[in-house]
Amino acid sequence: MKYFELVTTKNVVSAATGAGAIFLLGKTIMAGIKSPPYNPEPLTLAKLAIEHQSQTVLDSGELRGLLNTLNPKLDDYSKNMLLHGITRCVYLLDNEEFFPKVLEMVASIWDHDLHAAGLRLLNGLPLSDHTFPLVKKLMPAFMEILQMGNTMCQVQVLKFLGTLxxxxxxxxxxxxxxxxxxxxxxxxxxxxxxxxxxxxxxxxxxxxxxxxxxxxxxxxxxxxxxxxxxxxxxxxxxxxxxxxxxxxxxxxxxxxxxxxxxxxxxxxxxxxxxxxxxxxxxxxxxxxxxxxxxxxx
Structure with a gap:
């Protein structure tokens, strides 16, 4: 029996929940390389896994919990882990769910690590017209980061301002x-x-x-x-x-x-x-x- 005949929707969902969409994507691609010519579009399976994990994140409120937990007083390790989790969640979700939230978070909390991570995330997402009023309101904060932040923050905010x-x-x-x-x-x-x-x-x-x-x-x-x-x-x-x-x-x-x-x-x-x-x-x-x-x- 060929490898893909063993891969059912139920198995894919279980694998995505247990190991994560990134691991499944790697397995799917490797299987596609090693399997015989018969190939029922392996990338579709990875897409299904990512969509399932995205819905799981949305239903569980994981991103909201991470945002509420983030605090400048945290130690560097905890802060970096939270920022990594926030980035992962935002990429899995529709990027218009929480784009304004990330904007406000970057503009309202004065923390260099947060600025660098948040702006790097914003630079990787498309800018929608409906966010323009909020962007205009927060413009002074971005300009302040440019003038008072460290080099890493300044580089990221310049890329963001260049897009704007x-x-x-x-x-x-x-x-x-x-x-x-x-x-x-x-x-x-x-x-x-x-x-x-x-x-x-x-x-x-x-x-x-x-x-x-x-x-x-x-x-x-x-x-x-x-x-x-x-x-x-x-x-x-x-x-x-x-x-x-x-x-x-x-x-x-x-x-x-x-x-x-x-x-x-x-x-x-x-x-x-x-x-x-x-x-x-x-x-x-x-x-x-x-x-x-x-x-x-």
């Missing part, structure tokens, strides 16, 4: 988020290369967002201490920071710094061209407008 920056509906909220006066200290050449690279990717995506006609068609009003003013305002010292990174010892940082400088130049040219076209169209039919255009204003 590609969403047109979130771009202004990122730009208008208040930052510390010394925000540009993040661009110091002495900082780790992976941090600088992710930081430059984030800034490049902000530049790309500013270049879109949809974003340029609105006259946005930014707070004085906003990220936009620090990076792109008239008094910004970002250009000086970028020049110091062109000679960074890591090549990927050099290349990314050059990309940002190019995008900044395109931003400046795009803004000037847009303003010129807007002014010409808006004022062309009025006497005041004609006088301003003729005078070179």
């Amino acid at each position: 920056a590609q969403k047109e509906a979130l771009l202004f909220d990122i730009m208008n988020c208040q930052v510390h006066p010394d925000f540009l200290h993040l661009f110091q050449p002495s900082r780790p290369g992976n941090l600088l690279f992710e930081l430059l990717v984030f800034v490049e995506r902000l530049c790309e967002g500013r270049l879109t006609p949809q974003y340029q068609s609105v006259s946005w009003q930014y707070n004085e201490s906003s990220l936009h003013e620090v990076l792109f305002g008239d008094d910004s010292r970002l250009a000086d920071r970028l020049l110091s990174l062109i000679i960074h010892p890591e090549e990927e940082v050099q290349i990314q710094a050059c990309r940002v400088i190019l995008k900044l130049q395109l931003n400046e040219e795009g803004e000037m061209a847009f303003l010129h076209n807007y002014d010409s169209t808006f004022f062309s039919d009025s006497k005041i407008g004609s006088s301003l255009i003729k005078s070179g204003c």
Whole structure:
């Protein structure tokens, strides 16, 4: 009798419950490799096991219990085990069950291990439009992690912010988020290369967002201490920071710094061209407008 003839739905469910979906997946793949040509889609069995374990997690309230148990005062080993369990549960469940919960947990508990693990999890899940209002509300917390967290947390939050920056509906909220006066200290050449690279990717995506006609068609009003003013305002010292990174010892940082400088130049040219076209169209039919255009204003 062939191996797969012995594998019934009941056996699969028992194996998934006892050993876990990951172990069963490995066994199924190995059986598929070793078995004769007859092959009734072994991956379907693994999918059934994962779906069963997912439903078991949902029914048992395991994830809710883990979230309630998590506390910054726990020792490192206990905390890491809880974070691992939370990650496993979220991946097994529909990722829209608890995505907002993870967002709130990362934003409300100040703990570097939690930030790194939670953000790594968020970076591996798709971002749904219905979470945008919550993301906007929690934006200051993510920006605070970027400025005050350790390197591991900063790298993960930059990846997350880089994803958010590609969403047109979130771009202004990122730009208008208040930052510390010394925000540009993040661009110091002495900082780790992976941090600088992710930081430059984030800034490049902000530049790309500013270049879109949809974003340029609105006259946005930014707070004085906003990220936009620090990076792109008239008094910004970002250009000086970028020049110091062109000679960074890591090549990927050099290349990314050059990309940002190019995008900044395109931003400046795009803004000037847009303003010129807007002014010409808006004022062309009025006497005041004609006088301003003729005078070179």
